[in-house]
Amino acid sequence: xxxxxxxxxxxxxxxxxxxxxxxxxxxxxxxxxxxxxxxxxxxxxxxxxxxxxxxxxxxxxxxxxxxxxxxxxxxxxxxxxxxxxxxxxxxxxxxxxxxxxxxxxxxxxxxxxxxxxxxxxxxxxxxxxxxxxxxxxxxxxxxxxxxxxxxxxxxxxxxxxxxxxxxxxxxxxxxxxxxxxxxxxxxxxxxxxxxxxxxxxxxxxxxxxxxxxxxxxxxxxxxxxxxxxxxxxxxxxxxxxxxxxxxxxxxxxxxxxxxxxxxxxxxxxxxxxxxxxxxxxxxxxxxxxxxxxxxxxxxxxxxxxxxxxxxxxxxxxxxxxxxxxxxxxxxxxxxxxxxxxxxxxxxxxxxxxxxxxxxx
Numbered sequence: 001x002x003x004x005x006x007x008x009x010x011x012x013x014x015x016x017x018x019x020x021x022x023x024x025x026x027x028x029x030x031x032x033x034x035x036x037x038x039x040x041x042x043x044x045x046x047x048x049x050x051x052x053x054x055x056x057x058x059x060x061x062x063x064x065x066x067x068x069x070x071x072x073x074x075x076x077x078x079x080x081x082x083x084x085x086x087x088x089x090x091x092x093x094x095x096x097x098x099x100x101x102x103x104x105x106x107x108x109x110x111x112x113x114x115x116x117x118x119x120x121x122x123x124x125x126x127x128x129x130x131x132x133x134x135x136x137x138x139x140x141x142x143x144x145x146x147x148x149x150x151x152x153x154x155x156x157x158x159x160x161x162x163x164x165x166x167x168x169x170x171x172x173x174x175x176x177x178x179x180x181x182x183x184x185x186x187x188x189x190x191x192x193x194x195x196x197x198x199x200x201x202x203x204x205x206x207x208x209x210x211x212x213x214x215x216x217x218x219x220x221x222x223x224x225x226x227x228x229x230x231x232x233x234x235x236x237x238x239x240x241x242x243x244x245x246x247x248x249x250x251x252x253x254x255x256x257x258x259x260x261x262x263x264x265x266x267x268x269x270x271x272x273x274x275x276x277x278x279x280x281x282x283x284x285x286x287x288x289x290x291x292x293x294x295x296x297x298x299x300x301x302x303x304x305x306x307x308x309x310x311x312x313x314x315x316x317x318x319x320x321x322x323x324x325x326x327x328x329x330x331x332x333x334x335x336x337x338x339x340x341x342x343x344x345x346x347x348x349x350x351x352x353x354x355x356x357x358x359x360x
Contacts, residue, residue, distance in 0.1 A: 025094055025098050026056055026098070028098045028099070028105075029053045029054070029055040029056035029097075030056060032046075032052050032053060032101070032105075033053075035105060036104075036105050036108075039104065039105065041101070042101060042105070044252055044255045045101065047251070047255075048072070048073050048251035048254045048255075049071050049073060049251065050070065050072030050073070051070050051071060055093065055098040057069055058093045058247060059089070059093040059097070059098070061078055062078055062087075062089030063090060065079050065081065067079060073261075073265070074265060075269075076247070076269065076270045077270050077271070078270065081236045081239075085236035086240070088237060088240045088241050089240050092241065092245070093247070095151060095152055095153065095156070096153070096245070097247065097248055099137055099153065100213065100217075102137055104206070104213075106131070106134035106137060107131060107190070107206045107209065110128070110134065110190075111203050111206060113126055113127035113130060114127040114197065114202060127202075128191060128194050128195060131190055131194055131202075132191075135184075137152070137153075138152065138153050138154055138213075139152065139153075140152035140154060140155065153216070156216045156220070157179045157180045157183075157215070158176070158180065160177070160216040160219040160220060160223070161176075161180075163223055163303060164299065164300035164301060164303065165300045165301060165303050165307075165310075166178045166179065166299070168181055177216075178298060179213075182212055182298075183213065186205045186212075189205055190202045190205040190206070193205065210293075211293030211294055212298070214249055214252055215294060217245050217248040218285050218292075218299060219300070220242075220248075221242060221245040221246045221264065221268060222278070222281060222282055222285065223245075223302060224238055224239075224241050224245060225267060225277075225281040226278045226302055226314060228242060228276040228278075229275070229276035229277055230278045230311065230313075234273045234274045239270065239272070240270075243269065246264055246268040246269075250264060250265055252292055253285065256288040257287060257291070260285075261284075263280055263284040264281050264284050267280055268281065278314070282314070285299075289317075289318075296316050297318070299316065300316050301314050302314035
Protein backbone atom coordinates (compact mmCIF):
# COMPACT_ATOMS: atom_id res chain seq x y z
CA UNK A 1 0.00 0.00 0.00
CA UNK A 2 1.05 3.60 -0.48
CA UNK A 3 0.72 6.01 2.45
CA UNK A 4 1.45 9.66 1.68
CA UNK A 5 5.08 10.65 2.21
CA UNK A 6 5.93 7.18 3.55
CA UNK A 7 5.66 5.78 0.03
CA UNK A 8 5.03 2.13 -0.74
CA UNK A 9 4.90 -0.27 2.22
CA UNK A 10 4.54 -4.06 2.18
CA UNK A 11 1.21 -5.32 3.51
CA UNK A 12 -0.30 -8.74 4.12
CA UNK A 13 -3.51 -9.71 5.87
CA UNK A 14 -4.67 -13.13 7.07
CA UNK A 15 -8.39 -12.91 7.62
CA UNK A 16 -8.36 -15.70 10.21
CA UNK A 17 -5.25 -14.71 12.17
CA UNK A 18 -5.14 -10.92 11.82
CA UNK A 19 -8.77 -9.91 12.30
CA UNK A 20 -8.90 -7.65 15.35
CA UNK A 21 -12.60 -6.70 15.19
CA UNK A 22 -14.33 -6.86 18.55
CA UNK A 23 -17.13 -9.01 17.18
CA UNK A 24 -18.02 -10.94 14.08
CA UNK A 25 -21.29 -12.09 12.61
CA UNK A 26 -20.26 -15.69 13.25
CA UNK A 27 -19.61 -14.65 16.83
CA UNK A 28 -23.26 -13.68 17.22
CA UNK A 29 -24.05 -17.39 16.99
CA UNK A 30 -21.06 -18.67 18.93
CA UNK A 31 -21.90 -16.38 21.86
CA UNK A 32 -25.63 -17.01 21.73
CA UNK A 33 -25.71 -19.38 24.70
CA UNK A 34 -24.01 -16.80 26.89
CA UNK A 35 -25.85 -13.74 25.64
CA UNK A 36 -29.30 -14.92 24.57
CA UNK A 37 -30.31 -18.16 26.29
CA UNK A 38 -32.68 -16.36 28.70
CA UNK A 39 -34.61 -14.57 25.94
CA UNK A 40 -37.97 -16.03 24.89
CA UNK A 41 -37.51 -15.79 21.13
CA UNK A 42 -34.05 -17.35 21.21
CA UNK A 43 -35.36 -20.20 23.39
CA UNK A 44 -37.83 -21.09 20.65
CA UNK A 45 -34.99 -21.44 18.16
CA UNK A 46 -32.79 -23.41 20.55
CA UNK A 47 -35.66 -25.73 21.49
CA UNK A 48 -36.40 -26.36 17.81
CA UNK A 49 -32.88 -26.89 16.50
CA UNK A 50 -31.37 -28.29 19.70
CA UNK A 51 -28.12 -26.37 19.21
CA UNK A 52 -27.11 -23.02 20.66
CA UNK A 53 -25.08 -22.14 17.56
CA UNK A 54 -27.74 -23.31 15.10
CA UNK A 55 -27.23 -20.25 12.88
CA UNK A 56 -23.51 -20.86 12.44
CA UNK A 57 -24.07 -24.56 11.82
CA UNK A 58 -26.54 -23.69 9.07
CA UNK A 59 -24.16 -21.26 7.36
CA UNK A 60 -21.13 -23.52 7.69
CA UNK A 61 -23.07 -26.39 6.15
CA UNK A 62 -23.46 -24.12 3.13
CA UNK A 63 -19.75 -23.29 3.04
CA UNK A 64 -18.89 -26.97 3.25
CA UNK A 65 -21.54 -28.26 0.81
CA UNK A 66 -22.62 -30.54 3.62
CA UNK A 67 -25.52 -31.41 5.90
CA UNK A 68 -26.32 -29.42 9.01
CA UNK A 69 -24.91 -31.13 12.09
CA UNK A 70 -26.76 -32.03 15.25
CA UNK A 71 -30.14 -30.49 14.49
CA UNK A 72 -33.03 -32.06 16.40
CA UNK A 73 -35.50 -30.53 13.91
CA UNK A 74 -35.11 -28.63 10.65
CA UNK A 75 -32.06 -30.45 9.34
CA UNK A 76 -30.90 -29.75 5.78
CA UNK A 77 -28.41 -31.37 3.40
CA UNK A 78 -26.67 -29.05 0.96
CA UNK A 79 -24.19 -31.62 -0.36
CA UNK A 80 -25.84 -31.82 -3.79
CA UNK A 81 -26.39 -28.09 -4.27
CA UNK A 82 -24.53 -26.15 -6.95
CA UNK A 83 -22.42 -23.08 -6.18
CA UNK A 84 -25.20 -20.59 -6.80
CA UNK A 85 -27.50 -22.42 -4.39
CA UNK A 86 -25.00 -22.70 -1.54
CA UNK A 87 -24.22 -19.00 -2.00
CA UNK A 88 -27.89 -18.30 -1.23
CA UNK A 89 -27.72 -20.53 1.83
CA UNK A 90 -24.65 -18.70 3.10
CA UNK A 91 -25.96 -15.18 2.42
CA UNK A 92 -29.48 -15.73 3.68
CA UNK A 93 -28.41 -17.86 6.63
CA UNK A 94 -25.97 -15.13 7.69
CA UNK A 95 -28.53 -12.33 7.47
CA UNK A 96 -31.78 -14.07 8.35
CA UNK A 97 -30.65 -16.50 11.05
CA UNK A 98 -27.59 -14.75 12.57
CA UNK A 99 -28.34 -11.03 12.24
CA UNK A 100 -32.11 -11.42 12.65
CA UNK A 101 -31.68 -12.91 16.10
CA UNK A 102 -29.01 -10.39 17.06
CA UNK A 103 -31.43 -7.52 16.42
CA UNK A 104 -33.67 -9.12 19.03
CA UNK A 105 -30.70 -9.65 21.35
CA UNK A 106 -29.89 -5.92 21.25
CA UNK A 107 -33.49 -4.97 21.97
CA UNK A 108 -33.62 -7.42 24.87
CA UNK A 109 -30.29 -6.07 26.13
CA UNK A 110 -31.83 -2.61 26.16
CA UNK A 111 -34.72 -3.91 28.25
CA UNK A 112 -32.28 -5.57 30.65
CA UNK A 113 -30.37 -2.31 31.06
CA UNK A 114 -33.60 -0.41 31.57
CA UNK A 115 -34.90 -2.89 34.14
CA UNK A 116 -31.59 -2.81 36.02
CA UNK A 117 -31.59 1.00 35.93
CA UNK A 118 -28.21 0.86 34.23
CA UNK A 119 -26.34 3.80 32.79
CA UNK A 120 -23.20 3.99 30.73
CA UNK A 121 -21.00 3.83 33.84
CA UNK A 122 -22.59 0.66 35.21
CA UNK A 123 -23.21 -1.36 32.04
CA UNK A 124 -21.43 -2.07 28.78
CA UNK A 125 -24.12 -0.13 26.89
CA UNK A 126 -26.94 1.95 28.26
CA UNK A 127 -30.42 1.04 27.16
CA UNK A 128 -30.78 3.62 24.40
CA UNK A 129 -27.42 2.78 22.86
CA UNK A 130 -28.30 -0.93 22.82
CA UNK A 131 -31.63 -0.06 21.20
CA UNK A 132 -29.82 2.00 18.55
CA UNK A 133 -27.65 -1.02 17.79
CA UNK A 134 -30.77 -3.08 17.19
CA UNK A 135 -31.94 -0.44 14.72
CA UNK A 136 -28.53 -0.47 13.07
CA UNK A 137 -28.37 -4.22 12.61
CA UNK A 138 -31.92 -4.25 11.28
CA UNK A 139 -31.25 -1.49 8.77
CA UNK A 140 -27.67 -2.04 7.61
CA UNK A 141 -25.42 0.70 6.31
CA UNK A 142 -26.78 1.08 2.77
CA UNK A 143 -30.60 0.97 2.87
CA UNK A 144 -32.74 2.38 0.10
CA UNK A 145 -36.48 2.72 0.15
CA UNK A 146 -36.78 1.22 -3.34
CA UNK A 147 -35.18 -2.03 -2.16
CA UNK A 148 -32.23 -1.76 -4.55
CA UNK A 149 -29.62 -1.22 -1.85
CA UNK A 150 -28.64 -3.00 1.29
CA UNK A 151 -28.46 -6.64 2.23
CA UNK A 152 -30.00 -6.86 5.68
CA UNK A 153 -33.52 -7.14 7.06
CA UNK A 154 -34.82 -3.72 6.05
CA UNK A 155 -34.09 -4.42 2.39
CA UNK A 156 -35.59 -7.90 2.56
CA UNK A 157 -38.88 -6.37 3.72
CA UNK A 158 -38.68 -3.94 0.80
CA UNK A 159 -38.28 -6.79 -1.70
CA UNK A 160 -41.08 -8.87 -0.24
CA UNK A 161 -43.56 -5.98 -0.08
CA UNK A 162 -43.18 -5.66 -3.86
CA UNK A 163 -43.96 -9.37 -4.25
CA UNK A 164 -46.94 -9.34 -1.88
CA UNK A 165 -48.52 -5.95 -2.56
CA UNK A 166 -47.81 -4.53 0.89
CA UNK A 167 -45.70 -1.45 0.07
CA UNK A 168 -47.04 1.94 1.15
CA UNK A 169 -48.75 3.78 -1.67
CA UNK A 170 -49.15 7.27 -0.15
CA UNK A 171 -47.43 9.67 2.21
CA UNK A 172 -43.83 10.77 2.48
CA UNK A 173 -42.67 7.14 2.69
CA UNK A 174 -44.60 5.84 -0.31
CA UNK A 175 -42.76 2.79 -1.58
CA UNK A 176 -41.63 1.69 1.87
CA UNK A 177 -42.76 -1.73 3.04
CA UNK A 178 -45.69 -1.46 5.40
CA UNK A 179 -43.76 -3.76 7.73
CA UNK A 180 -40.76 -1.39 7.72
CA UNK A 181 -42.97 1.60 8.40
CA UNK A 182 -44.50 -0.11 11.41
CA UNK A 183 -41.14 -1.38 12.69
CA UNK A 184 -39.49 2.04 12.55
CA UNK A 185 -42.44 3.67 14.26
CA UNK A 186 -42.06 1.12 17.03
CA UNK A 187 -38.28 1.62 17.09
CA UNK A 188 -38.90 5.32 17.71
CA UNK A 189 -41.55 4.60 20.34
CA UNK A 190 -39.17 2.18 22.07
CA UNK A 191 -36.43 4.79 22.16
CA UNK A 192 -38.75 7.25 23.88
CA UNK A 193 -40.00 4.61 26.33
CA UNK A 194 -36.43 3.70 27.31
CA UNK A 195 -35.46 7.34 27.77
CA UNK A 196 -38.39 7.69 30.17
CA UNK A 197 -37.60 4.46 32.00
CA UNK A 198 -40.82 2.79 30.84
CA UNK A 199 -39.31 -0.68 30.60
CA UNK A 200 -42.60 -2.58 30.37
CA UNK A 201 -43.77 -0.45 27.46
CA UNK A 202 -40.47 -1.04 25.67
CA UNK A 203 -40.69 -4.78 26.32
CA UNK A 204 -44.13 -4.89 24.71
CA UNK A 205 -42.66 -3.17 21.66
CA UNK A 206 -39.91 -5.81 21.42
CA UNK A 207 -42.56 -8.51 21.07
CA UNK A 208 -44.44 -6.49 18.45
CA UNK A 209 -41.29 -5.76 16.43
CA UNK A 210 -40.28 -9.43 16.57
CA UNK A 211 -43.64 -10.44 15.12
CA UNK A 212 -43.30 -7.89 12.33
CA UNK A 213 -39.75 -9.07 11.59
CA UNK A 214 -41.09 -12.58 10.97
CA UNK A 215 -43.36 -11.42 8.15
CA UNK A 216 -40.73 -11.15 5.37
CA UNK A 217 -39.57 -14.67 6.30
CA UNK A 218 -43.11 -15.98 5.99
CA UNK A 219 -43.50 -14.18 2.67
CA UNK A 220 -40.20 -15.56 1.42
CA UNK A 221 -41.07 -19.12 2.37
CA UNK A 222 -44.48 -18.89 0.70
CA UNK A 223 -43.04 -17.27 -2.41
CA UNK A 224 -40.57 -20.08 -3.01
CA UNK A 225 -43.16 -22.72 -2.14
CA UNK A 226 -45.20 -21.24 -4.97
CA UNK A 227 -42.23 -21.05 -7.36
CA UNK A 228 -41.42 -24.71 -6.71
CA UNK A 229 -44.86 -26.23 -6.37
CA UNK A 230 -47.13 -24.09 -8.56
CA UNK A 231 -44.82 -22.49 -11.11
CA UNK A 232 -42.71 -25.66 -11.36
CA UNK A 233 -39.48 -23.67 -11.56
CA UNK A 234 -37.45 -26.33 -9.81
CA UNK A 235 -33.80 -25.37 -9.43
CA UNK A 236 -31.22 -25.79 -6.69
CA UNK A 237 -31.29 -22.04 -6.22
CA UNK A 238 -35.06 -21.84 -5.74
CA UNK A 239 -35.04 -24.77 -3.35
CA UNK A 240 -32.15 -23.28 -1.36
CA UNK A 241 -33.96 -19.97 -0.95
CA UNK A 242 -37.08 -21.76 0.22
CA UNK A 243 -35.03 -23.72 2.75
CA UNK A 244 -33.36 -20.56 4.06
CA UNK A 245 -36.58 -18.61 4.52
CA UNK A 246 -38.38 -21.53 6.13
CA UNK A 247 -35.45 -22.15 8.49
CA UNK A 248 -35.64 -18.55 9.68
CA UNK A 249 -39.24 -18.88 10.86
CA UNK A 250 -39.91 -22.59 11.52
CA UNK A 251 -39.00 -22.41 15.24
CA UNK A 252 -41.64 -19.72 15.78
CA UNK A 253 -44.31 -21.79 14.03
CA UNK A 254 -43.20 -24.91 15.90
CA UNK A 255 -43.73 -23.12 19.20
CA UNK A 256 -47.31 -22.40 18.11
CA UNK A 257 -48.09 -25.74 16.46
CA UNK A 258 -45.57 -28.52 15.87
CA UNK A 259 -47.76 -30.19 13.25
CA UNK A 260 -48.00 -27.06 11.10
CA UNK A 261 -44.24 -26.53 11.41
CA UNK A 262 -43.69 -30.08 10.17
CA UNK A 263 -45.99 -29.41 7.21
CA UNK A 264 -43.94 -26.36 6.23
CA UNK A 265 -40.66 -28.20 6.73
CA UNK A 266 -41.76 -31.28 4.78
CA UNK A 267 -42.73 -29.11 1.83
CA UNK A 268 -39.65 -26.87 1.81
CA UNK A 269 -36.85 -29.13 3.00
CA UNK A 270 -33.91 -29.98 0.74
CA UNK A 271 -34.84 -32.41 -2.00
CA UNK A 272 -38.57 -31.65 -2.05
CA UNK A 273 -38.57 -29.82 -5.40
CA UNK A 274 -41.77 -29.88 -7.45
CA UNK A 275 -43.63 -31.99 -4.86
CA UNK A 276 -43.93 -28.83 -2.72
CA UNK A 277 -47.57 -28.18 -1.83
CA UNK A 278 -47.96 -24.40 -1.78
CA UNK A 279 -51.54 -24.54 -0.49
CA UNK A 280 -50.47 -26.64 2.47
CA UNK A 281 -47.60 -24.28 3.29
CA UNK A 282 -49.84 -21.22 3.06
CA UNK A 283 -52.51 -22.77 5.26
CA UNK A 284 -49.97 -23.94 7.83
CA UNK A 285 -48.66 -20.42 8.21
CA UNK A 286 -52.10 -18.86 8.33
CA UNK A 287 -53.23 -21.30 11.03
CA UNK A 288 -50.71 -19.65 13.33
CA UNK A 289 -50.97 -15.96 12.53
CA UNK A 290 -52.72 -15.15 15.81
CA UNK A 291 -50.07 -16.99 17.79
CA UNK A 292 -47.29 -15.34 15.79
CA UNK A 293 -48.80 -11.88 16.24
CA UNK A 294 -49.14 -11.53 12.47
CA UNK A 295 -52.02 -10.05 10.45
CA UNK A 296 -53.22 -11.19 7.04
CA UNK A 297 -53.11 -7.64 5.73
CA UNK A 298 -49.45 -7.31 6.65
CA UNK A 299 -48.50 -10.52 4.83
CA UNK A 300 -50.59 -9.75 1.76
CA UNK A 301 -50.88 -12.10 -1.19
CA UNK A 302 -48.44 -13.25 -3.84
CA UNK A 303 -48.71 -11.09 -6.95
CA UNK A 304 -48.49 -12.52 -10.43
CA UNK A 305 -46.14 -11.15 -13.10
CA UNK A 306 -48.43 -8.21 -13.87
CA UNK A 307 -48.05 -6.91 -10.28
CA UNK A 308 -51.77 -6.21 -10.29
CA UNK A 309 -53.50 -9.54 -9.71
CA UNK A 310 -52.74 -12.26 -7.22
CA UNK A 311 -51.87 -15.77 -8.27
CA UNK A 312 -54.94 -17.98 -7.94
CA UNK A 313 -54.95 -19.49 -4.47
CA UNK A 314 -52.29 -17.04 -3.23
CA UNK A 315 -54.61 -14.20 -2.24
CA UNK A 316 -54.40 -12.61 1.23
CA UNK A 317 -56.30 -14.37 3.96
CA UNK A 318 -58.87 -12.74 6.23
CA UNK A 319 -60.24 -9.23 6.17
CA UNK A 320 -57.80 -7.31 8.35
CA UNK A 321 -55.28 -4.76 7.17
CA UNK A 322 -52.89 -3.05 9.54
CA UNK A 323 -52.13 -0.49 6.85
CA UNK A 324 -55.68 0.78 6.94
CA UNK A 325 -56.64 -0.44 3.47
CA UNK A 326 -58.42 -3.25 1.71
CA UNK A 327 -56.45 -6.52 2.09
CA UNK A 328 -58.08 -7.94 -1.03
CA UNK A 329 -56.24 -5.36 -3.14
CA UNK A 330 -52.48 -5.11 -3.68
CA UNK A 331 -50.79 -2.48 -1.47
CA UNK A 332 -53.80 -2.49 0.81
CA UNK A 333 -55.77 -0.27 -1.56
CA UNK A 334 -54.84 2.79 0.48
CA UNK A 335 -52.30 3.15 3.24
CA UNK A 336 -51.22 5.27 6.13
CA UNK A 337 -48.89 8.20 5.82
CA UNK A 338 -45.46 6.77 6.54
CA UNK A 339 -43.63 10.09 6.87
CA UNK A 340 -40.42 10.34 8.87
CA UNK A 341 -40.56 6.80 10.29
CA UNK A 342 -37.28 5.81 8.67
CA UNK A 343 -35.32 9.01 8.27
CA UNK A 344 -34.94 9.61 12.00
CA UNK A 345 -33.08 6.34 12.44
CA UNK A 346 -31.03 5.69 9.32
CA UNK A 347 -28.21 8.04 10.27
CA UNK A 348 -27.76 6.16 13.55
CA UNK A 349 -27.86 2.82 11.75
CA UNK A 350 -25.22 3.88 9.25
CA UNK A 351 -22.96 5.27 11.94
CA UNK A 352 -23.04 2.15 14.09
CA UNK A 353 -22.90 -0.66 11.55
CA UNK A 354 -20.25 0.83 9.29
CA UNK A 355 -18.57 -1.97 7.46
CA UNK A 356 -20.37 -4.82 9.24
CA UNK A 357 -23.35 -4.81 6.90
CA UNK A 358 -21.15 -4.86 3.82
CA UNK A 359 -19.83 -8.31 4.68
CA UNK A 360 -22.70 -9.89 2.78
